[in-house]
Amino acid sequence: MNTIQDLFEHGLEDIYHAEHQLLDALEELEANTEHDEISQAFSEHREETQDQIKRLEEGFDMFGEPPETEECEGIEGLLEEYEELTSMDPAQEVMEYHNVAAAEKTEHYEIAAYGNLIPLAAQLEMGDAADLLEENLREEQEALDELTGLSEEFEMDSVPAE
Numbered sequence: 001m002n003t004i005q006d007l008f009e010h011g012l013e014d015i016y017h018a019e020h021q022l023l024d025a026l027e028e029l030e031a032n033t034e035h036d037e038i039s040q041a042f043s044e045h046r047e048e049t050q051d052q053i054k055r056l057e058e059g060f061d062m063f064g065e066p067p068e069t070e071e072c073e074g075i076e077g078l079l080e081e082y083e084e085l086t087s088m089d090p091a092q093e094v095m096e097y098h099n100v101a102a103a104e105k106t107e108h109y110e111i112a113a114y115g116n117l118i119p120l121a122a123q124l125e126m127g128d129a130a131d132l133l134e135e136n137l138r139e140e141q142e143a144l145d146e147l148t149g150l151s152e153e154f155e156m157d158s159v160p161a162e
C-alpha cells in the first residue's frame with residue numbers, strides 16, 4: 001500500500017462491497033417500513049444502487065482489475081447499529097424514523113467515500129473513472145437530500161415525548 005494506485009484500488013473495493021451490502025440493507029429497510037413515501041425512496045435508491053454497482057464494475061475494468069470486494073467495516077458498523085435498535089422492539093413510528101436516519105447515515109458514508117476517491121482517480125489521470133464516480137456521488141447526494149427532507153417532515157404523532 002505505497003502508491004496512489006494502491007489506495008485507489010483499495011477504496012474502490014471497499015465501496016464496491018459497501019454497495020452490495022446496501023442492496024440487501026435497502027431491501028430490509030423497505031420491508032421494515034409501512035410508510036409509502038419512505039418505502040418508495042428505499043426502492044428507488046435500491047435500483048440506483050444496482051446502477052452504481054455496474055458503474056463501479058466499469059471503473060474496475062478501466063483500471064484493468066477484476067471487480068473484487070474488500071470488507072467495508074464502515075458500512076457494516078452502521079448496519080450493526082441499525083440492527084441494534086430494531087432488536088429493541090421499537091414502536092412502528094419510531095422504526096420509521098430510525099429507518100430514514102440509518103439510511104441517511106449510510107449516504108453520508110458513501111458521499112465521503114466517493115468524495116475521497118474522485119481526486120485519486122483524477123491524480124491517476126483516470127478521467128473516465130472519475131466521471132463514473134461523480135455520477136454515483138451525485139445520486140448519493142440526491143438520495144441524502146430526499147431522506148433529509150423525509151426525516152425533517154416526519155412527525156411521530158403516536159409517540160410520547162417522554
Ligand SMILES: [Fe+2]
Nearest residue numbers: 019049052110
Ligand atoms: Fe450507493
